[in-house]
Amino acid sequence: MTNVHVIGTGGYQPGDPIPTSEIERLVGPLPADVLEGLAITSRHWIADPATGAQSENNSDMALKAAQRALESAGVDAAEIDLMILATGTPDYVLPPVVNLVQERLGLVRCATMELRSGGAGVVQAMEIARRFLADGTYRTALLIGSEAISPVLIPVFLGQDPARIRMRERIPVYMFGDGAGALVMRAGEGPGGVSAGATACIGGDRKPGIHAVGGGTHAPIAEQLKAKRLVDLRVDVVGAGDFTPQMVIEGIGATLAAAKVDVETVDLCLVPEGNVGWMRDSLTDQGLDQGAWKALDGKVIDSLPVMGAVGCAAVPLFLDDAWRSGRIRRGDRVMVVGVESTKWIYAGAVIDWTMP
Missing domain, CATH: 3.40.47.10 (Thiolase/Chalcone synthase)
Structure with missing residues (x-):
């Protein structure tokens, strides 16, 4: 192909x-x-x-x-x-x-x-x-x-x-x-490019980690209008701390397997929230297999601290920031892993970067 x-x-x-x-x-x-x-x-x-x-x-x-x-x-x-x-x-x-x-x-x-x-x-x-x-x-x-x-x-x-x-x-x-x-x-034509990716929702038996309630069809509109706010954004911080690390670890493993590459060959890994302290601590506290994560030590790029949690925009926005700042260069192998805690979804891909 x-x-x-x-x-x-x-x-x-x-x-x-x-x-x-x-x-x-x-x-x-x-x-x-x-x-x-x-x-x-x-x-x-x-x-x-x-x-x-x-x-x-x-x-x-x-x-x-x-x-x-x-x-x-x-x-x-x-x-x-x-x-x-x-x-x-x-x-x-x-x-x-x-x-x-x-x-x-x-x-x-x-x-x-x-x-x-x-x-x-x-x-x-x-x-x-x-x-x-x-x-x-x-x-x-x-x-x-x-x-x-x-x-x-x-x-x-x-x-x-x-x-x-x-x-x-x-x-x-x-x-x-x-x-x-x-x-x-x-x-x-030419070598490099985007390898086959991986995706899964692993929260089919879990409550949403983020729930935006209101403005939909879950209840009569007249009933929704009586609420304190039309849209109520609910975030389960404890649940995210417990389960997001599992999504990340599984997502990394599945992505490497789908792309058929070894983690040691990855030059950079973009995981929104990948550098925040709570997630690193949770990985350790839960005793999750950190083999791939440790192999990526010092290679994780993440613009969350200065851009905030931006949902669907995170991966492409952070990727653009890394490329324009010179962190990503032609010839780099970049793995991207996006995670979503509304119903615990991950998706990953490996890119052999060919942009100058």
């Missing part, structure tokens, strides 16, 4: 970074150990913390990341014949965000898909695109991950006394940021 390469990346985050000191002023402090475990010092929001007004929306960010990826690839938007977008915070329930971006790129006809697998979504999209491109169905694919979480966070604190905000409601405000990332993939 024809090899498939990543030929362009792009990332976008709105406005100026919001420091953690500002979050503390808005919602009150966290216990020192919790704050240290989150390891996030800044994040970007489309929503103004002071007023709640939005400077842009999800599709705006997705478009900007896509345009930057196309520019880096030297590809005109008209060449895209497959678009896949992952998001959990769309502009509207329908139409899909991917089609809003398609329209704004001027593409009248294009194959499109939208995934709702959170942090694993874009990596799943890489495998879908790889197969379609390798068998000749399509030639050039644009993959986007975008997330606009701040509009859900604003009602937690706007007009509220920080001292009265419960601890479980404070934590998501500290955690989440907004942003978008994009990749351009193309079939072509």
Whole structure:
């Protein structure tokens, strides 16, 4: 089969970074150990913390990341014949965000898909695109991950006394940021490129680790409107600490097996949350097999501390940051593992990097 390469990346985050000191002023402090475990010092929001007004929306960010990826690839938007977008915070329930971006790129006809697998979504999209491109169905694919979480966070604190905000409601405000990332993939000759990937949901018997309740069809709209907030973002911090490390360890092993490569040959590994203290501690505390993880010591790249938890955007946004900063170079073997704790999904892929 024809090899498939990543030929362009792009990332976008709105406005100026919001420091953690500002979050503390808005919602009150966290216990020192919790704050240290989150390891996030800044994040970007489309929503103004002071007023709640939005400077842009999800599709705006997705478009900007896509345009930057196309520019880096030297590809005109008209060449895209497959678009896949992952998001959990769309502009509207329908139409899909991917089609809003398609329209704004001027593409009248294009194959499109939208995934709702959170942090694993874009990596799943890489495998879908790889197969379609390798068998000749399509030639050039644009993959986007975008997330606009701040509009859900604003009602937690706007007009509220920080001292009265419960601890479980404070934590998501500290955690989440907004942003978008994009990749351009193309079939072509030559060595390298994207290897076969792996994905699984291993939480079929577990409660969601993150649950966004409201705005859907789980209950009558009239009943939902009586709630304190239209959308309530619930995060099981303890559950994430217990189970995310298992997703990461299994995801790394499955990805290496699918790509048929040894961990020692991997130059860099991108795992959002891969460098945070709570996860490393959990690996040790739970006695998980850390053979592959230890082999990756010093090779893990992660922009979480300065970008925040950005859901579907994390893998492509962090990948773009690593490439533009010179951390990823031509000839590197890069493993990416996306994880999603809503229902405990992982997806991984190995890229033999060919971009200059």
